Amino acid sequence: MTARRAYADVAHGQIHVVTAGDSGPWVVLLHESPLSWRVYEPAIEPLAQHFRVMLPDTPGYGGSTPGERSWEVPDYAAALLVAVRQTVGDEPFIVLGCHTGASIALEVARQAEGQARGAVFLGLPAYDPETRADRLAHWAPxxxxxxxxxxxxxxxxxxxxxxxxxxxxxxxRAVLDALGALEHYNWGYNATFRYDPVPALVALGIPVLFLTAEHDALADADRRCAEMIGARLAKLPGLPGQIGVRAPQRLADELHAFAATLDA
Structure with a gap:
């Protein structure tokens, strides 16, 4: 499967975009910080059997222009949504995100005003205020x-x-991506630690799937959030995280099954 690369022009610079697949609904996959689209690279081929796949690099990571240190999660989402619409037009899409990418995916879905038909979260950072403050202070100096x-x-x-x-x-690959963004590697992290996803999640109003590695650091947060809004929780037993790398076929299968429920 040949992945195609392009750049979307946005207000602050450019968003690097990788696409694959020739038919099926659009799915947009957002990576965790401070990495890049490559955390999903092993999943591209199985995903492209059912979807048209878009993998943008978050501003400041991979091949995308950095925003500002003061950016918050809605700012990242707004820039990415411009790139998404340049790629998919006015067609509906499913948005998926992992960790920091999950918070941004939630905001993309919220800002898309109905164009996002479903959202999938691989570890949504729904921390309590004390944990968010601790992460801000210590996680990413x-x-x-x-x-x-x-x-x-x-x-x-x-x-x-x-x-x-x-x-x-x-x-x-993760180390290379992080080193490539070294002097601003923590901007996306810290925006996420300042962001409480719960209000937006409760108000989202579209189908949601939590796809969670059993031993992911955010597995309990996913469970609580799924229970809160009555969403489906699919747990991948034995996995510590990095589903796109460790279980790419399972990622594609779960996403395909989720998409089928949206058409039912």
């Missing part, structure tokens, strides 16, 4: 290039710590 190169090992150690025994190639 500012970083810069070190003269001795220690920032390289530091980022490798970070993904050793926060990902549970990932495939080596996926870990290497």
């Amino acid at each position: 500012d970083k810069a290039v070190s003269p001795d190169g220690s920032h390289l090992a530091d980022m490798w150690d970070r993904y050793t710590r926060i990902w549970d025994a990932p495939p080596l190639a996926a870990k290497n």
Whole structure:
């Protein structure tokens, strides 16, 4: 399956976009920070059997122009929605997001005003205020290039710590993506930690699927949110996270099944 690359012009610069697939409904996949579309790369081929797939890089990550340090989640979503509409036109789409990408996906769905026909969350950061404050203070401190190169090992150690025994190639890709955005790698994180997704989730009014790795750090948050709004929760047993890398066919199958319920 050949993935096609393009850039969408938006107010602050450009959004890098990867697309694949020639038929079926549109699905937009938003990555976690500070990574890129490549966290879904293994899933592109199985997804493109049923969907037209759009994978944009969040502003500041991958190949997309950074926004501002002061941006909040709705700002990221607004820029991405411009890129989405340049790609899919006025056709409906399903939006999927993981971790920081889940918060942004929620806002994309809210701002799309009915064009988003369903939303899928792979770990929605629905933290209580105390946890959000702690994450802001400690999770992603500012970083810069070190003269001795220690920032390289530091980022490798970070993904050793926060990902549970990932495939080596996926870990290497994550580190490269994070290093490529080093001086603003935490902007997306911190916008997410300042954002409470619950009000928007409760008011969303479209079908929602929580697709959760059993041992993901946000698995409990997904369970609580699914119960709160009466959404379906699909748990992937044994997985620590990174569904697009570790279980790409399951991701495609679950998304296909979800899409079928929207047509029923």
